[in-house]
Amino acid sequence: MSHSPADSVPAAERDSAITDAVRLGLPTTIADLSALVRIPSVSWAAFDPAHVQASAESVAALAESTGVFDSVRIARATIGDTDEVGQPAVLARRSARNGAPTILLYAHHDVQPPGKDEDWDTEPFEPTVRGDRLYGRGAADDKAGVMAHIASIRALTEVLGPDFDLGIALFIEGEEEFGSRSFETFLADNAEELRADAIVVADSGNWDEVTPALTVSLRGNVTFRLSVRPLEHASHSGMFGGAVPDAMLVMIRLLDSFWNEDGSVAVEGLSSHVGETPDYSEAQLRSETGLVDGVGPIGSGSLLSRIWWQPSITVTGIDAPTVANASNTLIPEVSVRVSARIAPGQSAQDAADALISHIRAHTPFGVVAQVDDIDTGNPFLVDTSGPIVAATKKSMADAWGVEPVDFGVGGSIPFIASLVESFPDAEILVTGVEDPHSRAHSPNESLHLGVFHRAVLAEALLLARLSAGER
Incomplete structure (x- = not known):
C-alpha cells in the first residue's frame, strides 16, 4: 500500500489499516x-550463557528487520561496582522528528528455568499450540512482550512507512529473571x-482473557x-533426640x-497499603490458582x-x-530460600531490616541464624494522571472493545523503580500479554x-496515535 505521513491520514482510516496490518501479520x-521460544535463554548462573547470547542476536535481527531504527546493538553492563x-x-533507537515524543519499549528475552520435564504436558522449549494457547517456556513471559513490540512496529511501518515522526527506543533486557543485576549500570x-x-513495560498481565x-x-x-546450624555434626536421633535441638526443629519453629x-x-x-480493589470472588481465585477443594x-x-x-x-x-x-x-544444618513480597509504600531496605x-x-x-544472599527490589505505584497514560487506556479500549481495569499485581518488577529514578519525567506504562491462566514461571x-x-x-494503535500527535 502507499504510505502517507501519520498526520495526513484520517484517524479512522489509519486505525482501520493498523487493525488489518496487525491481524494479517x-x-x-x-x-x-x-x-524465540525454541532458544532456551535461561539467564541463571547455572545455565549456558551461550543460549542467552543467541536469543539476544535473534532479537537484534528482528529489530533490524523493521527498518526503522537508526542503530541496533547488543550491549552489556557491569554488575554494580564489580x-x-x-x-x-x-538496545535500538530512532530519533523523533517534527517535535513528536519518544517512547521506550521494554521487554526481556531471558526466561525462567523450565523445571522438571515430566511436569510439562509439552516440551518446554518446543512451542506447541493447543486450542487457543501457545505453550512453552517464555511463550508468555516475556518473549511475547518482545514480539508485541516488534509486531506493533511492523504494523505501524506497514501503514505509515518507515518515515513516521515518533521516536522509539527499544530495550530488550537479558537478565530480568535473574534479578536484573546489571540494570542500574546499564x-x-x-x-x-x-x-x-513514556516507557512501555510489556511484562505484566490482564484482568482476564477478554478484559x-x-x-x-x-x-x-x-x-x-536463611540457615541454621545448631549442631557441629549429625547424631543418632534415638540416642539424643529430646535433649538436643536439631536444625529442622529450629527451622520449623523459626519459620x-x-x-x-x-x-x-x-x-x-x-507495612500494608490502603487502596480500593475491584470485585474478585473466591471462585475466581480458585480457578486461577488451582486451590484444592476444602482448602x-x-x-x-x-x-x-x-x-x-x-x-x-x-x-x-x-x-x-x-x-x-x-x-x-539429628540434622545439623538446614537452609531455606525465603521470598517476601513488600506492599507499595514501603522501601525494600526497611522491609529487609524488619525481617x-x-x-x-x-x-x-x-541458635544464631545466618541470613545471606539477600536481594531486594522496591515496590511501585504509578502516576496515572499523564496524557500518554490516557492515550494508552483509549487504545486498549479500542483494541479490546472493553474498558481497561487499573490493576495491581502481587508480583515484583524491581527495575521499574530504577526506571522511575533514572527518568523521573517519563510516564510509566506497565502493560502485558499474560492472563490469569498463563502460568508464568510454572510448568505449562x-x-x-x-x-x-x-x-x-x-x-x-498507541504508537500510531502518538506519532500523529494525538494525546
Missing part, C-alpha cells in the same frame, strides 16, 4: 515468537539512548537464604513465627488487597535430606493467542 508474528558483566541486552551507561517521554489491564501497582521483594494463625504475615515492621484462602481483608496491598512471605526452597535419603539422625530483626528475635534455643506456561492479538493491536 499475526501468523508471521507467532512464527517469530515460536522461534568487574562481572551482566547478560546481553538489545541505565547509567546508556541514559541518552534510553531517554523517552485488558494497566498495571498501576507492584509489590516489592526481599529474597534471602512458623513468620505467620499468624490465619496465614497473614506476623513480622513487625512490614480456604489465607489472610484477612479483601482477596485482592491480600495480593496487591499486603506483604506476604513464601518459602520457595529448602536444602535438607530428601525423604528417600532420610536416616535416623532480619524478626529472625534475630525469634530463632529458638539460642502458555500465551492466550487472542489476548496476544489484542495486546499487539492496542500498542500499535
